[in-house]
Amino acid sequence: xxxxxxxxxxxxGDRAVGxxxxxxSHGVSRRGLLGWALGSGVxxxxxxxxxxxxxxxxxxxxxxxxxxxxxxxxQAGITTPVQEHLHFASFDMMPRASRDDLISLLQxxxxxxxxxxxxxxxxxxxxxxxxxxxxxDDTGEAQGLGAAGLTLTFGLxxxxxxxxxxxxxxxxxxxxxxxxxPAFLGDALDAARSGGDLCIQACADDPQVAVHxxxxxxxxxxxxxxxxxxxxxxGRTSRTAADQQTPRNLFGFKDGTANxxxxxxxxxxxxxxxxxxxxxxxxxxGSYLVARKIAMLIETxxxxxxxxxxxxxxxxxxxxxxxxxxxxxxxxxxxxxxIDERSHVRxxxxxxxxxxxILRRGYxxxxxxxxxxxxxxxxxxxxxQRDPAQFIGIQKRLATDLMSEYIRHIGSGIWAVPPGASKGxxxxxxxxx
Amino acid sequence: xxxxxxxxxxxxGDRAVGxxxxxxSHGVSRRGLLGWALGSGVxxxxxxxxxxxxxxxxxxxxxxxxxxxxxxxxQAGITTPVQEHLHFASFDMMPRASRDDLISLLQxxxxxxxxxxxxxxxxxxxxxxxxxxxxxDDTGEAQGLGAAGLTLTFGLxxxxxxxxxxxxxxxxxxxxxxxxxPAFLGDALDAARSGGDLCIQACADDPQVAVHxxxxxxxxxxxxxxxxxxxxxxGRTSRTAADQQTPRNLFGFKDGTANxxxxxxxxxxxxxxxxxxxxxxxxxxGSYLVARKIAMLIETxxxxxxxxxxxxxxxxxxxxxxxxxxxxxxxxxxxxxxIDERSHVRxxxxxxxxxxxILRRGYxxxxxxxxxxxxxxxxxxxxxQRDPAQFIGIQKRLATDLMSEYIRHIGSGIWAVPPGASKGxxxxxxxxx
Numbered sequence: 001x002x003x004x005x006x007x008x009x010x011x012x013g014d015r016a017v018g019x020x021x022x023x024x025s026h027g028v029s030r031r032g033l034l035g036w037a038l039g040s041g042v043x044x045x046x047x048x049x050x051x052x053x054x055x056x057x058x059x060x061x062x063x064x065x066x067x068x069x070x071x072x073x074x075q076a077g078i079t080t081p082v083q084e085h086l087h088f089a090s091f092d093m094m095p096r097a098s099r100d101d102l103i104s105l106l107q108x109x110x111x112x113x114x115x116x117x118x119x120x121x122x123x124x125x126x127x128x129x130x131x132x133x134x135x136x137d138d139t140g141e142a143q144g145l146g147a148a149g150l151t152l153t154f155g156l157x158x159x160x161x162x163x164x165x166x167x168x169x170x171x172x173x174x175x176x177x178x179x180x181x182p183a184f185l186g187d188a189l190d191a192a193r194s195g196g197d198l199c200i201q202a203c204a205d206d207p208q209v210a211v212h213x214x215x216x217x218x219x220x221x222x223x224x225x226x227x228x229x230x231x232x233x234x235g236r237t238s239r240t241a242a243d244q245q246t247p248r249n250l251f252g253f254k255d256g257t258a259n260x261x262x263x264x265x266x267x268x269x270x271x272x273x274x275x276x277x278x279x280x281x282x283x284x285x286g287s288y289l290v291a292r293k294i295a296m297l298i299e300t301x302x303x304x305x306x307x308x309x310x311x312x313x314x315x316x317x318x319x320x321x322x323x324x325x326x327x328x329x330x331x332x333x334x335x336x337x338x339i340d341e342r343s344h345v346r347x348x349x350x351x352x353x354x355x356x357x358i359l360r361r362g363y364x365x366x367x368x369x370x371x372x373x374x375x376x377x378x379x380x381x382x383x384x385q386r387d388p389a390q391f392i393g394i395q396k397r398l399a400t401d402l403m404s405e406y407i408r409h410i411g412s413g414i415w416a417v418p419p420g421a422s423k424g425x426x427x428x429x430x431x432x433x
Numbered sequence: 434x435x436x437x438x439x440x441x442x443x444x445x446g447d448r449a450v451g452x453x454x455x456x457x458s459h460g461v462s463r464r465g466l467l468g469w470a471l472g473s474g475v476x477x478x479x480x481x482x483x484x485x486x487x488x489x490x491x492x493x494x495x496x497x498x499x500x501x502x503x504x505x506x507x508q509a510g511i512t513t514p515v516q517e518h519l520h521f522a523s524f525d526m527m528p529r530a531s532r533d534d535l536i537s538l539l540q541x542x543x544x545x546x547x548x549x550x551x552x553x554x555x556x557x558x559x560x561x562x563x564x565x566x567x568x569x570d571d572t573g574e575a576q577g578l579g580a581a582g583l584t585l586t587f588g589l590x591x592x593x594x595x596x597x598x599x600x601x602x603x604x605x606x607x608x609x610x611x612x613x614x615p616a617f618l619g620d621a622l623d624a625a626r627s628g629g630d631l632c633i634q635a636c637a638d639d640p641q642v643a644v645h646x647x648x649x650x651x652x653x654x655x656x657x658x659x660x661x662x663x664x665x666x667x668g669r670t671s672r673t674a675a676d677q678q679t680p681r682n683l684f685g686f687k688d689g690t691a692n693x694x695x696x697x698x699x700x701x702x703x704x705x706x707x708x709x710x711x712x713x714x715x716x717x718x719g720s721y722l723v724a725r726k727i728a729m730l731i732e733t734x735x736x737x738x739x740x741x742x743x744x745x746x747x748x749x750x751x752x753x754x755x756x757x758x759x760x761x762x763x764x765x766x767x768x769x770x771x772i773d774e775r776s777h778v779r780x781x782x783x784x785x786x787x788x789x790x791i792l793r794r795g796y797x798x799x800x801x802x803x804x805x806x807x808x809x810x811x812x813x814x815x816x817x818q819r820d821p822a823q824f825i826g827i828q829k830r831l832a833t834d835l836m837s838e839y840i841r842h843i844g845s846g847i848w849a850v851p852p853g854a855s856k857g858x859x860x861x862x863x864x865x866x
Binding site: 085087127128130131132133134135136138139140141142143144192206207208211214215218219226227228229230231232234235245247248249250251252253298299302303304305306307309310316317318364366367368369371372373374375377 | 518520560561563564565566567568569571572573574575576577625639640641644647648651652659660661662663664665667668678680681682683684685686731732735736737738739740742743749750751797799800801802804805806807808810
């Protein structure tokens with residue numbers, strides 16, 4: 001538990017007025033924090049060993065009733081069936097924040113997350129359950145929407161480990177693999193949309209539920225960490241379950257056909273989950289998350305003739321089948337010259353990447369339009385891998401593919417995603433023990 | 434039908450290469466345009482007289498199957514059950530565009546819209562159905578998603594009627610009621626997010642379907658009109674049917690409790706639909722649309738104590754009941770002093786607005802965050818009324834309510850929304866006949 005006296009920032013200026021349940025300095029009611037210390041304070045849902053358990057209310061009649069457990073061997077939101085909506089947020093620790101602040105933040109976030117993924121308010125005092133003379137603990141806009149399949153996945157950025165004076169005391173625990181990504185050919189990165197000390201990936205089947213989660217977690221962070229950038233997304237561009245249709249990206253092509261599926265334990269072990277042997281031990285059962293904001297030059301793309309679009313991707317736009325024949329799920333054949341050597345499907349394929357695969361979880365985005373009347377749109381790419389070297393190797397090749405003429409990587413980030421929290425603990429606990 | 438030779442802008446630079454079905458200068462295949470001339474070219478769905486008919490496929494099993502007819506006495510998207518997602522777009526006519534360009538644009542838009550609301554591609558050539566040597570007519574990202582309850586509602590801005598030299602030849606048909614809105618107390622409008630010669634409101638239950646529609650309609654407009662600004666929204670903040678739950682805005686309050694419902698014919702006649710007596714005759718059965726982008730100062734709001742939030746709105750946050758007692762649907766009583774004189778509910782109420790009501794159709798928005806780490810979020814307010822004076826009167830009062838301390842109006846627009854297209858015609862046809 002953090003020492004509240006170490007923080008003089010008060011989330012609610014009106015809270016001094018009184019009330020039966022005064023808020024702490026961290027914006028979560030004391031009952032909430034005590035609740036965290038005693039376990040999550042709510043009757044637990046069953047959690048499967050190893051895999052994240054999908055929990056559906058016995059009388060589930062609406063999507064709002066679908067809920068995923070927060071605790072488990074791995075964090076939810078990686079192999080969970082990809083939800084329809086994303087709100088991704090990157091945070092920086094405040095300049096003077098301490099190790100205690102970082103620990104208490106991860107504790108408070110885990111406490112609130114474990115409640116929100118059940119469709120509950122961030123604390124027992126909620127949006128209207130506290131004193132009328134205090135600001136509500138929960139902002140309230142997700143009242144009545146249920147869990148809506150919400151998952152909250154937390155990551156730790158490289159900056160935490162090389163903070164000035166090692167103020168978080170974790171420099172010697174830095175994973176070898178956690179380093180800023182190298183520059184790739186064609187990168188056009190905007191620092192304001194890149195990096196961050198911490199990240200939260202909120203996925204849900206209702207955008208308001210995802211937005212509510214990021215908003216309230218930002219609020220809880222007050223004084224300790226600050227939102228650096230955030231991104232909304234829709235129309236998942238991958239699938240993690242065999243019964244999910246392959247969605248289409250904003251180039252109109254099916255995307256994610258060959259993704260690693262949640263039930264492919266062997267591929268997950270080989271390509272997604274970090275092991276104790278990989279080191280450090282606190283990352284065993286975790287993964288590395290790479291985010292890339294990829295702007296699409298859709299006006300240019302839209303003027304390409306169909307055959308050229310197909311050649312660029314290496315697949316048929318309509319069916320998603322590789323140009324070498326078959327249907328969407330037929331393995332592409334790179335002999336016979338039907339698939340261009342520089343096509344996206346070939347340069348992304350494991351056969352030209354030493355067998356390497358990654359688990360993708362991207363979303364389409366539209367952020368309005370630019371001054372020329374072109375939609376500001378593209379793909380918010382997210383991938384999970386056992387080692388960032390997997391992404392780096394693939395991206396080095398993809399930076400030279402035919403598709404790279406029609407896209408620009410404008411944002412980038414990398415985070416270590418610790419294993420799931422155990423009951424009564426918090427995400428990242430192993431880093432501090 | 435427009436004179437294609439009057440436009441030398443070609444949407445697809447590669448189209449000259451060849452193909453069995455060459456595209457016109459307007460980015461819709463000739464088969465498409467001929468299809469428009471002959472009626473929509475697809476077996477028609479039943480359209481109710483006066484009201485928009487909801488058409489559901491006989492075997493409807495997913496939300497994608499819900500479809501609304503495009504043609505009808507009124508445009509769809511006004512009294513249609515409010516969908517979950519919005520993509521709103523404002524366009525300006527190109528500086529040299531002519532009357533013929535405006536007519537052909539409205540024709541092409543109506544043709545494509547009538548197809549898309551059925552879940553079809555923008556033309557029969559579609560995303561993959563044309564020549565491989567031509568750019569596809571449809572961008573393809575909505576393939577397989579169905580109609581998803583898509584409605585497309587078109588509006589005409591004041592600027593069309595006072596264009597230089599009356600180049601659209603419609604100055605004498607300008608509705609008296611169609612004028613730029615007056616300045617309101619506290620307005621902080623950004624011209625780049627305000628106004629526009631034309632608007633399209635795309636609502637759907639799948640955001641990718643709404644985005645696909647705006648993108649393709651923008652593409653069809655190439656050379657004639659250009660996207661000026663656009664806005665995505667989610668989490669409808671009103672209801673138009675008694676069986677719709679009242680959603681919550683980003684202040685956490687239920688919003689739209691007292692909205693005009695689609696089956697309240699008397700209220701629709703009194704407050705929403707323009708009549709022949711109102712004039713001009715081409716607007717009979719139409720309505721006036723006001724859009725306001727309202728930023729919420731959510732960090733400030735979130736620090737208000739619950740009792741102050743309730744007082745500001747005049748309702749209980751949890752139940753939505755007026756502070757004068759009862760439940761959400763109880764009429765508020767402004768006697769007895771339980772509801773503040775400057776509360777939002779009182780100053781918006783018909784009893785202090787000479788009985789005036791408006792039909793609301795707003796959406797929440799989140800556009801990332803600002804440099805200070807605060808979410809850039811709020812309400813994209815949309816309302817339909819028989820005369821803009823209804824909105825103006827109410828907004829004059831609301832600009833002084835307690836809530837106005839926590840919001841900023843940053844975008845604004847007004848458009849005349851013509852009646853629905855009749856079979857084989859197009860939206861706005863009456864203006865040019």
